[in-house]
Amino acid sequence: MRRVDVHPHRPSSASTVLAITLVALLAAGLTIACGPAVAQASFRGDAAHTGVQTSAAPRTLPRVKWTFPTGDRITSSPSYANGVVYVGSDDGQLYAIDATTGRQRWMHRTGGPVASSPAIGDGRVYVVSYDGRLHALDAATGAVQWKFATQGERRFEAKGLHGMQPRTQTFADPFDVYLSSPVLAEGLVIFGSGDGQVYAVDAATGAQRWVFRTGDVVHAAPAYADGRVFVGSWDGRFYALDAKTGRELWHAQGGVDTLMANQQGFQSSPVVADGIVYTGSRDANVYAFDARSGQEKWRFPTGASWVITSPAAHAGRVYFATSDTSLVHAVDAATGQPVWQQQAPAYMFASPSLAGDVLLQGVLNGSLQARDVTSGELLWDFQTEGSQANLGWALTSQRKLNAAMLFPTSWHDAMAIGAARQFGLGSFLSTPLVVDGVIYVGGTDGRLYALGT
C-alpha cells in the first residue's frame, strides 16, 4: 500500500510556460505513427484504455457524413465492431447504428440514461445504465441476454459541493456526467457503480464473480492489464485489484477536500502502458504509478484544475486535458516532464483520442478540435450547430464559457441549471472514435456525428 501525499496547488508560472514551449519546439518533427491495430470494442479502444485508434483522422476539417439523432444528450463514447457503431444516450437507450449509412440497426431501452460506453465481445454488447443495471445484449439483434442489478446508481454528492449554498445542503454533482464503462477481461465484465462498488460478473451468464467495495461512487472505467484491474473512486483513492478475485493489491491516496469536496475524487479513467498506470484526478494532478507496486513514479500538478479526461498513452508520451485551465498537455511518459501544452477555448471532460498523427479532443463549448500530435498545434475546429447558435450567450465572443451568464449565483440549483445550459451548446463529453478515417462522436445535442473527408 502506498500513500500519496497531496501538495498545494500551484498555478503554472510564465517561465514554466516558456520552458514548455521551448521543449515543444525542440520536439517538433517528431512523428507518432498509429499504434498497433486494436479493436475499438470498448471505451478507449482496448482493456488498457490507451486511446490509440486503429485509423488516422483527417488533418483537414472533415465534413458531416451523417448525423443520428437521439432523444437526449450523448455522454457515452461510441464503440465499434463489424461495421456497427454502438452508443448510449441519456434518452435511456443503447443504439446500434450502421457505420456507413448512419441507419439504426436496433435500439434497446433501459430504465435510465445510458451514460457509459459499450463494450463488445463474443457477440455481446455490454453497457451500464442509470437504472443500476449492466445490460448484456446480442450484438447483432439487441436481444437481451441477461441483466445484472447493482445496488443502484447515484451521482457523487456532498454538502456545500463546489461552494454551492446553503452550505449545509447536500447537492448532487452536476459534473458527474459519466457512468462507469465496462471492461472485458478474463471472461469477466468489470465495471464500477454509483453504489461504491466494483463488480466482476461472468460475461456469458451474468453471474457475479466478485465485488470490491470502495468508499464512494465509482464512475471511472476500470482498466485491465496483466491480471490487474485499475480504477479510482470518489473516495479519493486509486485501487489496483486482482482481476480473478477482486482482492486489493494496493491503493494510492489522492487529495481530499473537506471544505467543498471540489478537489477530490477519481473521475478520470486510467490507462496502462509499459507497466505504468496513469490517471487524472479532480485533486488537480495526473498521477503515474508503477502498475505492480503502486509506487508513485511522478505527478503532474495542473494548478487547481480538474483532470476528468482519461489520459491517452503512446510512444513514450501521455496526453490529457484539463477543466478550468483548459489546457491540452503532452508529457513524457517516463518522467512526467512537459513536452507541449496548448490552450483550448473551454473546459474538457472528454478524453483525447490518438488517430495517426492527429490528437482529437472534445471541448465543452461544442468544439471538436484536432491537433498535431507532435506539436499540439491546432489543425481544425468543428463546431456543433448549438455552439454556433450560442443561445443565451452561453459563450463569450472568444467562444469561451460565459460564466456570468451560465453561473450567476451559487444558491440552490443554480449550478445544475448552469451546467444544463452549458451542455445545451452541443458540448462534446463523448470521446471520439476513429474507424477507416471516419470520426464518430456524440454531442450533448443528442446527435451522433460521423465526420469524414
Place this chain on the structure above:
Amino acid sequence: MSPRSFISTIAGSLLAVSIGAGAAGNPSGRWEGEARIPGAPQRVVLDLAPGPSGEWAASLTLPGRGVKGAPLDVKVGADGSVQADAASAFGGPPGELPTQLAVRMLPDGRLEGEWRQAGHAATLAMRRSGDAQVDAPPARTPLPAALAGTWRGRYELGGYPREVTLTLQATNSPSANSGELLIVGKRRSQLVIDRVNAGERFVTLEASAAGIKLEGRWDSATGTFDGSFSQGPFEAPLKLQRDAASAGSGSGS
C-alpha cells in the same frame, strides 16, 4: 434487417428522395427542423414513410426531451400536408389540450406549419435531411409454451409484502394477451399481461395499463423465475416458482 429496427426499405425505393429533390407533394423522408417555442426552441426530427398498403407510418424524435422514435398517429393529405397526434410521445395520461404537429409542403420542398402543445402554437419549419427511418414499436414475441403455467411468489415494496400469482398461457401471436397478474397487498389488483418479449433465458412481461413490468431469467426445467418487479421508479426483487402441476398448461389464440 433486425426485427427491432423497422427501417422502411419500401419507402426508400418509393420516394425518390435524394436530399433536396423537392418531390413536392410527397412528404416521405426524414425531416429535421425547429419548433420556435419562445425562449426554448425545440429541435424536431420527423420520420415519415408509406407502408406497403398505402398507410403512413411516422415516428418522432425530440432531442433534449428524451423522446426517440415515438410512434405517431399520422394523416397525410394528397397535397402533402401532414397532421399527427404527438401526445403519446410524452407518456403519462393524455392532457386536456392536444399535442399535435400540422405542416404542409411549400413549393421549395420544405415543410412548414405549427407545433401545438398545452394550448399554445409555435411555428414549425423542417427540411428533408434524408431517407425515413421510422422506428418500429418495441419487439414483442408470443408467449412460449414452456413459460405457460401458474407462477407464485412475493415481493416487498415500501415495507409491505405483496403476494403475486402469475397465470400465463401460450400464444401464437405477439399481440395476444398472455395471461393474468394478480397482486394482493393492501389491495387486490388483477391485471392483464399484454406485452411479452421472451428469449431463451430472459423474459419481460408487461401489464401496460398499470405500467408494471416483470423481468428476469427463467428456467423451464426448474420452474423458476428470478428477476424484478418494477412500476415507474419503484423496483423490487421478485422470485417466482411455477406450480408443478400447471407447467405447460393452457394455450391461447
